[in-house]
Amino acid sequence: EIVMTQSPATLSVSPGERATLSCRASQSVSTKLAWYQQKPGQAPRLLIYGASTRATGIPVRFSGSGSGTEFTLTISSLQSEDFAVYYCQQYNNWPPITFGQGTRLEIK
Amino acid sequence: QITLKESGPTLVKPTQTLTLTCTFSGFSLSTSGVTVGWIRQPPGKALEWLALVYWDDDKRYNPSLKSRLTITKDTSKNRVILALTRVDPVDTATYYCVHTNYHDSGTSFDYWGQGTLVTVSS
Numbered sequence: 057e058i059v060m061t062q063s064p065a066t067l068s069v070s071p072g073e074r075a076t077l078s079c080r081a082s083q084s085v086s087t088k089l090a091w092y093q094q095k096p097g098q099a100p101r102l103l104i105y106g107a108s109t110r111a112t113g114i115p116v117r118f119s120g121s122g123s124g125t126e127f128t129l130t131i132s133s134l135q136s137e138d139f140a141v142y143y144c145q146q147y148n149n150w151p152p153i154t155f156g157q158g159t160r161l162e163i164k
Numbered sequence: 165q166i167t168l169k170e171s172g173p174t175l176v177k178p179t180q181t182l183t184l185t186c187t188f189s190g191f192s193l194s195t196s197g198v199t200v201g202w203i204r205q206p207p208g209k210a211l212e213w214l215a216l217v218y219w220d221d222d223k224r225y226n227p228s229l230k231s232r233l234t235i236t237k238d239t240s241k242n243r244v245i246l247a248l249t250r251v252d253p254v255d256t257a258t259y260y261c262v263h264t265n266y267h268d269s270g271t272s273f274d275y276w277g278q279g280t281l282v283t284v285s286s
Binding site for chain 2: 092106112147
């Protein structure tokens with residue numbers, strides 16, 4: 057099973073600033089990596105798939121990068137609605153499909 | 165417009181079988197590449213993938229739960245059913261139904277149901 061490790065667990069950033077979230081895989085997942093945003097009481101929303109392709113309707117301030125075992129989600133200028141929990145997910149070597157434990161992005 | 169909605173019991177007793185139904189619209193589960201699956205999330209915890217069923221009725225399960233899980237589809241009624249046997253309090257979670265089309269976005273989940281909270285307790 058591929059273990060996905062996200063860091064940091066909590067990230068405090070001011071609105072308008074850049075946020076950088078990390079995700080590491082225990083073995084290579086190529087670019088079969090997705091990012092999700094989850095707000096309290098809501099289902100997750102797909103942001104990025106294929107490590108760097110934005111899903112439909114996702115603002116350009118969200119960008120993904122990386123391949124192999126190291127990945128990054130960058131939010132270029134944080135808006136109030138971006139404060140949430142973010143998960144990464146690998147779908148290269150499965151079953152099982154695995155998720156990271158999440159990064160909570162909070163207002164500084 | 166793609167929508168998915170989960171339904172089923174909110175409370176289940178330990179050792180019983182949990183049966184959840186996903187009713188969807190806006191796509192057909194007979195279209196090549198289309199997949200419907202289930203993901204759960206215990207309160208305050210991370211996401212856990214459970215199972216997928218493909219348009220051609222191929223199925224995949226999380227190995228850690230495979231002996232307890234069964235996923236089936238009813239294409240004519242636009243439904244997918246998940247059964248989890250021998251439930252335990254650790255199975256308490258919000259259960260989500262999800263859609264993917266691997267021709268478009270690989271096995272990432274582009275549409276989610278609202279989720280249904282299932283509590284396992286005597």
